Amino acid sequence: xxxxxxxxxxxxxxxxxLYWVMLAIGLVLLVAINLAVIGIVMRFRSAxxxxxxxxxxxxxxxxxxxxxxxxxxxxxxxxxxxxTHDAKQVEASGPNGLQATSTLLAQRSLTLPATPASQAPLQxxxxxxxxxWRYEYPDGTYSYxxxxxxxxxxxxxxxxxxxxxxxxxxxxxxxxFDATPGESNQTWFRADQTGDYxxxxxxxxxASYAVMRTRVRVxxxxxxxxxxQQQGADIQQAQTFVQQVNGEG
Amino acid sequence: MRAQRxxxxxDGPAPARPRWFEMAMSSDHKDVGRxxxxxxxxxxxxxxxxxxxxxxxxxxxxxxxxEPVTFNRLLSVGSATLIVLFALPLAFGLYTYVVPLQIGxxxxxxxxxxxxxxxxxxxxxxxxxxxFIYTPPEAGFNSWPPLSDTIFIENNGVDVWIVAVGLAxxxxxxxxxNLSVTIARMRAxxxxxxxxxxxxxxxxxxxxxxxxxxxxxxxxxxxxEVDRHFSGVFFDAGAGxxxxxxxxxxxxxxxGCYLVFLLPAFGAISEILPVFSGKPLLSRTALLGSLAAxxxxxxxxxxxxxxxxxxxxxxxxxxxxxxxxxxxxxxxIFVNWIGTLAGGVLRMRAPMVFALAAISTLSFGLIGELIxxxxxxxxxxxxxxASTAATGYVLVGxxxxxxxxALYYWFPKMTGRTMSEGLAKPSAALIVLGAQVTFIPxxxxxxxxxxxDIFKFFKASDAINAxxxxxxxxxxxxxxxxxxxxxxxxxxxxxxxxxGGTPAGHDPWGGETxxxxxxxxxxxxxxxxxxxxRSDEPLRDIREAVRRHDASSTKPAETTEPVA
Numbered sequence: 080x081x082x083x084x085x086x087x088x089x090x091x092x093x094x095x096x097l098y099w100v101m102l103a104i105g106l107v108l109l110v111a112i113n114l115a116v117i118g119i120v121m122r123f124r125s126a127x128x129x130x131x132x133x134x135x136x137x138x139x140x141x142x143x144x145x146x147x148x149x150x151x152x153x154x155x156x157x158x159x160x161x162x163t164h165d166a167k168q169v170e171a172s173g174p175n176g177l178q179a180t181s182t183l184l185a186q187r188s189l190t191l192p193a194t195p196a197s198q199a200p201l202q203x204x205x206x207x208x209x210x211x212w213r214y215e216y217p218d219g220t221y222s223y224x225x226x227x228x229x230x231x232x233x234x235x236x237x238x239x240x241x242x243x244x245x246x247x248x249x250x251x252x253x254x255x256f257d258a259t260p261g262e263s264n265q266t267w268f269r270a271d272q273t274g275d276y277x278x279x280x281x282x283x284x285x286a287s288y289a290v291m292r293t294r295v296r297v298x299x300x301x302x303x304x305x306x307x308q309q310q311g312a313d314i315q316q317a318q319t320f321v322q323q324v325n326g327e328g
Numbered sequence: 329m330r331a332q333r334x335x336x337x338x339d340g341p342a343p344a345r346p347r348w349f350e351m352a353m354s355s356d357h358k359d360v361g362r363x364x365x366x367x368x369x370x371x372x373x374x375x376x377x378x379x380x381x382x383x384x385x386x387x388x389x390x391x392x393x394x395e396p397v398t399f400n401r402l403l404s405v406g407s408a409t410l411i412v413l414f415a416l417p418l419a420f421g422l423y424t425y426v427v428p429l430q431i432g433x434x435x436x437x438x439x440x441x442x443x444x445x446x447x448x449x450x451x452x453x454x455x456x457x458x459x460f461i462y463t464p465p466e467a468g469f470n471s472w473p474p475l476s477d478t479i480f481i482e483n484n485g486v487d488v489w490i491v492a493v494g495l496a497x498x499x500x501x502x503x504x505x506n507l508s509v510t511i512a513r514m515r516a517x518x519x520x521x522x523x524x525x526x527x528x529x530x531x532x533x534x535x536x537x538x539x540x541x542x543x544x545x546x547x548x549x550x551x552x553e554v555d556r557h558f559s560g561v562f563f564d565a566g567a568g569x570x571x572x573x574x575x576x577x578x579x580x581x582x583x584g585c586y587l588v589f590l591l592p593a594f595g596a597i598s599e600i601l602p603v604f605s606g607k608p609l610l611s612r613t614a615l616l617g618s619l620a621a622x623x624x625x626x627x628x629x630x631x632x633x634x635x636x637x638x639x640x641x642x643x644x645x646x647x648x649x650x651x652x653x654x655x656x657x658x659x660x661i662f663v664n665w666i667g668t669l670a671g672g673v674l675r676m677r678a679p680m681v682f683a684l685a686a687i688s689t690l691s692f693g694l695i696g697e698l699i700x701x702x703x704x705x706x707x708x709x710x711x712x713x714a715s716t717a718a719t720g721y722v723l724v725g726x727x728x729x730x731x732x733x734a735l736y737y738w739f740p741k742m743t744g745r746t747m748s749e750g751l752a753k754p755s756a757a758l759i760v761l762g763a764q765v766t767f768i769p770x771x772x773x774x775x776x777x778x779x780x781d782i783f784k785f786f787k788a789s790d791a792i793n794a795x796x797x798x799x800x801x802x803x804x805x806x807x808x809x810x811x812x813x814x815x816x817x818x819x820x821x822x823x824x825x826x827x828g829g830t831p832a833g834h835d836p837w838g839g840e841t842x843x844x845x846x847x848x849x850x851x852x853x854x855x856x857x858x859x860x861x862r863s864d865e866p867l868r869d870i871r872e873a874v875r876r877h878d879a880s881s882t883k884p885a886e887t888t889e890p891v892a
Contacts, residue, residue, distance in 0.1 A: 131606035148659040159702035254707025261565025264638035281711035283468040289782035
């Protein structure tokens with residue numbers, strides 16, 4: 080109830096770990112402050128004949144208090160940097176994953192693994208448009224709303240937008256990343272389990288923003304290859320049909 | 329031909345103009361302050377109506393009560409109302425009224441500028457609501473381009489938003505300049521910076537914040553309007569600009585607004601706690617230093633709202649560090665409050681009750697904010713209702729509970745009457761309860777992935793809504809109504825208090841600062857005599873002097889001691 084979606088990708092795991100750490104720190108502070116205030120109010124409500132007693136704070140006490148908060152800052156900052164770095168570090172595809180389909184491109188916002196070419200990640204272009212996501216695969220095949228990827232395979236999403244600012248997030252697979260017109264942005268995931276993962280757009284994008292959702296369908300490698308072939312054939316067939324209709328019209 | 333010299337007519341004084349006309353034309357800081365506060369509370373009611381309608385729509389899944397476009401309009405107008413038309417003007421209204429009295433000044437530095445500023449704000453706010461007659465804005469709470477560009481939103485709603493927000497922010501920036509000059513140049517003799525009352529000091533910091541953040545927003549708004557109607561290319565990715573520039577500029581402003589939710593509440597609470605616990609602040613130096621530190625750290629953390637954007641990671645680390653560093657001054661302020669309360673004799677009057685309620689509610693919001701200050705957690709919680717919940721706690725704890733605490737505290741000074749304690753306590757209880765019942769479910773729904781700003785959410789059968797989103801949203805809607813009821817109770821209380829509250833006297837609470845030296849309500853010139861300030865508790869010194877004087881004057885032989 081209190082926790083985020085179960086992580087099904089290494090980087091989502093980094094995010095979830097830090098969430099629990101921060102929640103624990105937060106809850107301790109929250110309980111301490113509120114209990115202190117409630118306790119003091121119960122204890123020191125006005126009573127006859129008592130004089131207010133002034134606390135004396137000496138310098139060591141002040142520095143000690145500041146030190147406690149400074150320690151929280153240092154710990155959370157260091158943990159934040161470590162986990163951010165880890166989540167940005169793209170891992171290689173696993174043994175059950177797809178073998179190389181594309182060459183590596185230089186990435187601005189991700190750190191890429193030094194892996195043999197056979198384990199190179201699958202690069203998919205994810206374009207937001209009002210109000211649907213369009214996914215384009217390395218061979219030029221595309222799909223709307225649903226991204227189909229093989230299990231245990233590193234997938235790099237190159238985010239782009241053709242109109243307004245969108246923000247891609249599928250809970251359990253990654254963090255949120257912007258698709259802004261004119262900017263390049265990437266994220267990645269490596270799903271460890273087949274199944275459907277639902278997500279949505281998280282940047283307000285106008286009238287039908289609430290229905291701009293998406294789904295990642297993770298399948299095994301043969302199913303993925305069959306699907307890709309079928310999708311390509313379907314697109315080809317539809318285009319031929321449209322050309323025929325246009326020719327007749 | 330030379331103009332004739334005017335003749336002096338001496339047949340009696342000019343006929344008295346109606347009271348409302350005098351008030352509207354007045355440049356007296358007390359009239360301007362009351363206009364600000366009255367208008368801000370009126371806009372609060374309108375903002376609450378917008379948000380209650382949105383919560384009704386989100387009470388049940390796949391609701392069709394309100395159309396998507398209407399929902400987006402309520403969202404755009406309601407957010408602008410709560411931030412720019414309620415929270416900022418309430419803060420600056422209280423400052424406008426209280427600061428000159430607290431520093432022993434007879435007016436603000438630029439009296440007419442303050443009159444202009446309040447009317448710019450009221451005119452801008454009115455314009456936003458008049459737009460419901462034709463086309464209200466619909467581009468969301470910060471009107472990001474390209475969505476706010478004419479390609480995507482053709483109607484003039486966004487233009488209304490730009491002009492309305494622009495006028496209100498211009499008013500606030502002018503008043504910030506006014507207040508910062510007043511505090512810098514017009515303090516009573518002996519009132520050094522280190523002796524400034526906490527509320528006035530927070531006023532100086534808030535003013536500096538708004539001079540920076542407000543001017544930034546004015547620039548962004550002008551560029552946005554130029555982009556819309558004068559073929560500008562500031563935020564156009566295809567023509568050499570970039571949408572992300574507007575994101576930076578608008579977040580600098582909204583981060584500044586967030587600080588102005590906090591600073592006045594911090595200042596007011598730090599005034600109220602010592603008075604009602606009968607002992608001075610634990611450490612004035614630490615408190616004032618912390619208030620001052622919040623401004624640079626907070627403003628420099630603006631990019632912590634943009635952690636999903638394609639910004640080089642080093643800048644995001646810097647923003648994260650600034651946001652986390654805020655823990656030190658804010659933590660020091662909370663410790664200061666707890667140390668002030670401990671060992672005191674607590675009088676649980678209305679201002680004290682609201683101040684304590686504000687401390688508790690603020691702690692939830694600020695810790696919620698701390699949790700998502702680290703980048704990985706931000707990637708999880710940003711743009712979900714979990715971040716709404718954290719901001720909501722701060723909005724209720726700061727401008728609403730903190731603002732009402734300040735209002736209950738200074739109401740006797742403004743009107744000469746006190747508000748009813750019988751209504752105040754249920755009101756505070758309902759607000760605290762309503763905030764928890766609204767924001768805990770919203771936080772949980774956000775952790776589960778519910779987006780901000782959506783006009784409907786989908787049934788729980790979907791995997792993304794795996795948990796009981798239906799239940800959580802329904803509870804949040806009920807909580808929002810409890811919260812609204814609590815706020816309205818206090819507004820009714822204020823109305824009753826103005827009409828027929830019990831007369832308060834000049835110093836009902838036993839305050840230690842100079843405003844309690846003036847009569848209630850103060851005369852137009854505030855003080856017949858401005859006293860010399862010898863410590864950070866000038867009124868205590870005056871009381872001591874009077875007591876000594878009385879004691880010595882009853883003994884006929886010893887009347888030689890001079891009296892301050």
